[in-house]
Amino acid sequence: MSRWKADGLALILWLPELNLPGTGGIVREDRMFTRNTSRHFGLAGLAIACLVLLAMPDAHAATLAHHATHLVGLSPVDLVAASFGLTAAHREYGRKDAGGGGDPGLAQIQGEMTRILGEVKGFAEKSKQRIEEQDSRLLDVEQKLARRSGPGGTAPQDESWGNKLTESEGFKGFVSGGLRGTARVEVKALTSATGSGGALVTPARQPGIVALPQRPMTVRGLLAPGETESNLVQFVRQTLRTNNAAPVAEGALKPESVISYEEAEAAVRTIAHWIPISRQLFDDVPALRSTLDGELVYGLDEAEERQLLLGDGTGQNLLGLLPQATAFDTALLTSIASPTRADTLLMAIGQAEKSLLPATGMVLNTMDWIRMVAMKDTTGQYIGSGPFGPEQLRRVWGLPTAVTPVMPEGRFLVGSFAVAAQIFDRMDAEVLVSSEDRDNFIRNMLTARAEKRLALAVKRSQALITGSFPAPAQS
Numbered sequence: 001m002s003r004w005k006a007d008g009l010a011l012i013l014w015l016p017e018l019n020l021p022g023t024g025g026i027v028r029e030d031r032m033f034t035r036n037t038s039r040h041f042g043l044a045g046l047a048i049a050c051l052v053l054l055a056m057p058d059a060h061a062a063t064l065a066h067h068a069t070h071l072v073g074l075s076p077v078d079l080v081a082a083s084f085g086l087t088a089a090h091r092e093y094g095r096k097d098a099g100g101g102g103d104p105g106l107a108q109i110q111g112e113m114t115r116i117l118g119e120v121k122g123f124a125e126k127s128k129q130r131i132e133e134q135d136s137r138l139l140d141v142e143q144k145l146a147r148r149s150g151p152g153g154t155a156p157q158d159e160s161w162g163n164k165l166t167e168s169e170g171f172k173g174f175v176s177g178g179l180r181g182t183a184r185v186e187v188k189a190l191t192s193a194t195g196s197g198g199a200l201v202t203p204a205r206q207p208g209i210v211a212l213p214q215r216p217m218t219v220r221g222l223l224a225p226g227e228t229e230s231n232l233v234q235f236v237r238q239t240l241r242t243n244n245a246a247p248v249a250e251g252a253l254k255p256e257s258v259i260s261y262e263e264a265e266a267a268v269r270t271i272a273h274w275i276p277i278s279r280q281l282f283d284d285v286p287a288l289r290s291t292l293d294g295e296l297v298y299g300l301d302e303a304e305e306r307q308l309l310l311g312d313g314t315g316q317n318l319l320g321l322l323p324q325a326t327a328f329d330t331a332l333l334t335s336i337a338s339p340t341r342a343d344t345l346l347m348a349i350g351q352a353e354k355s356l357l358p359a360t361g362m363v364l365n366t367m368d369w370i371r372m373v374a375m376k377d378t379t380g381q382y383i384g385s386g387p388f389g390p391e392q393l394r395r396v397w398g399l400p401t402a403v404t405p406v407m408p409e410g411r412f413l414v415g416s417f418a419v420a421a422q423i424f425d426r427m428d429a430e431v432l433v434s435s436e437d438r439d440n441f442i443r444n445m446l447t448a449r450a451e452k453r454l455a456l457a458v459k460r461s462q463a464l465i466t467g468s469f470p471a472p473a474q475s
Contacts, residue, residue: 209291217301218402219308222361222417228424233455234265264457268426269318271303272451279444282433296450297429306406308456309363309413321421324458325413326355328467341372341469345396348414348465357420357463363402363413368469372396413466420463426453
């Protein structure tokens with residue numbers, strides 16, 4: 001036992017002889033300070049310990065008092081009573097020392113008590129900090145255990161490999177037998193299945209969004225561009241020219257020619273669509289806005305190409321190229337035995353030339369184009385560059401060819417497109433996102449809307465020749 005514990009124990013055994021406050025007496029100096037100096041240090045240590053005990057929180061003080069009882073056999077009540085007695089003794093000797101009649105070693109003892117008090121206070125603060133750290137760690141462990149539990153605080157249903165081992169009958173029998181001999185324990189192999197090692201495998205998340213394929217738009221590029229600031233485009237086109245100009249004798253009646261015009265118009269139509277989206281998803285996925293912009297604009301372009309080719313002009317539809325094109329003159333094929341697709345397109349080009357509007361391009365269905373590339377001669381050789389030749393340019397009879405699945409299979413459109421028709425853009429593609437739609441505000445939803453406005457004016461329908469390939473389909 002250390003000197004401080006021995007002196008403290010001796011002082012505790014001597015404390016019953018003290019007159020504590022409230023009994024009408026004062027601690028007797030002849031018996032307290034005539035003992036050896038180590039006894040004084042024992043008093044100081046006990047006094048400081050009692051003061052620390054009183055200053056501690058209830059929970060920590062109870063723990064410390066419990067350990068003190070086991071160490072020196074002194075109850076918490078005795079510790080508190082001793083602290084009051086020592087405090088009274090300290091005040092009494094302070095008065096005697098002020099009068100000059102005190103013990104000569106009192107000043108030394110007071111200084112030592114001050115030093116020890118400082119050390120004990122520092123120890124108490126460190127102990128308090130360590131206790132708080134332990135409490136924090138214990139709370140953290142409890143929270144982790146709670147998170148690992150299943151719903152309602154129950155353990156997860158899937159057992160780990162270790163649980164299956166310890167819960168097996170073979171292992172329990174081996175333990176109850178004193179861990180002697182051998183035991184056969186059947187445990188399933190550790191795999192990536194759920195309930196085995198599957199929880200150890202972390203999925204690899206790839207960035208970005210895998211979108212559906214998009215096809216290129218080809219028809220708009222064939223037509224003349226234009227803009228308008230109105231909702232209606234009007235123009236005048238010539239419908240008839242009968243030229244009766246001829247040489248005339250002097251004084252004779254001059255021949256009359258006929259020229260007719262008509263007023264035509266093309267209304268601006270709106271192509272639009274929208275999608276709903278939650279505010280959280282829109283804010284939390286950085287690439288989503290650009291992806292939605294691209295998808296919505298692509299939807300507008302796809303609908304526009306369909307309207308440019310096939311629009312029937314009813315309701316809010318554009319009046320497209322095919323409904324206004326001039327029909328192909330099938331009589332031009334009568335002189336050709338077993339006409340092919342290439343023969344048909346060549347005759348359509350000739351018809352455009354005959355109308356004084358030479359063709360500058362054509363539009364074909366994707367599969368019709370593929371069948372033309374696969375054409376062979378009588379010896380089985382590819383007419384074009386073949387599968388291993390240079391890149392097959394999308395040109396037929398020297399004319400650029402727009403290939404699109406929007407064009408009905410088996411049909412074609414040949415013409416001088418820039419001369420025949422013009423697009424008037426009223427508003428380019430625009431994408432707006434807003435919460436001001438129906439009950440979006442209270443549902444925390446957004447509406448993404450895309451739209452564009454345009455008009456299609458077919459000014460010279462004679463410049464467009466459309467028809468079907470002869471049946472049966474031949475190359």
